Amino acid sequence: MKFHFCxxxxxxxxxxxxxxxxxxxxxxxxxxxxxxxxxxxxxxxGQLEVIGKEACHLEFVRDEDNAxxxxxxxxxxxxxxxxxxxxxxxxxxxxxxxxxEKVLDFKALVNPSLQNNSTHSSxxxxxxxxLADWKVFxxxxxDLPVGGKEYDKAFKFGKTD
Numbered sequence: 301m302k303f304h305f306c307x308x309x310x311x312x313x314x315x316x317x318x319x320x321x322x323x324x325x326x327x328x329x330x331x332x333x334x335x336x337x338x339x340x341x342x343x344x345x346g347q348l349e350v351i352g353k354e355a356c357h358l359e360f361v362r363d364e365d366n367a368x369x370x371x372x373x374x375x376x377x378x379x380x381x382x383x384x385x386x387x388x389x390x391x392x393x394x395x396x397x398x399x400x401e402k403v404l405d406f407k408a409l410v411n412p413s414l415q416n417n418s419t420h421s422s423x424x425x426x427x428x429x430x431l432a433d434w435k436v437f438x439x440x441x442x443d444l445p446v447g448g449k450e451y452d453k454a455f456k457f458g459k460t461d
Contacts, residue, residue: 343381344373349455355446356384358391360457367432372406372424383414383422388445391424395457396438404428434458 346361356374363369372391376384391406406424410417436458444451 343375344371346371346373347457347459348375349441349453351441351444351446351451351453352449354378355449355451356386358441358444358453362431366427368429369425369427370404370406370431371409374422374424384446385416385420385422386445387420389419389421391444392442393426394440394442395434396440397430397434402428402430 344359344361346359349358349360351358354377356376359373359375361371361373363371374384374386376382389408393404393406395402395404404426406426408416408418408421409423409425411421411423414422416422436456439455439457441451441453441455444453
């Protein structure tokens with residue numbers, strides 16, 4: 301009797317240990333990889349960088365009509381997708397090109413449709429002539445305020461992976 305009881309418990313536990321490929325059992329609509337646990341699609345066709353443990357995502361997007369201009373969209377994917385407003389008028393990114401550091405101060409964009417203003421925005425923009433000539437470079441976001449914390453993030457802009 302004891303053997304049968306243990307056998308039933310063992311079978312029940314084994315059946316419940318299957319892994320669902322839908323991220324903890326819910327269909328979340330994004331791909332999974334070994335590095336971050338999952339990945340999201342950039343909403344504007346740019347390059348996504350995760351800040352913190354998904355405190356936010358920054359999407360870097362080059363202007364298709366003017367290669368010397370770039371935007372950052374601040375996004376949040378969990379618990380659902382939304383534009384995330386930061387309480388800052390600028391986002392500083394330090395780029396290293398040919399061994400020289402170049403500062404990009406992305407300024408907040410006013411966009412009434414997203415309720416963005418000059419001090420609380422989810423869109424930032426910068427222009428720099430050298431951007432048109434450099435498609436790939438090392439970059440570092442400095443002192444980004446998100447949810448009461450400040451984050452730094454180093455990454456390769458224009459990566460091809």
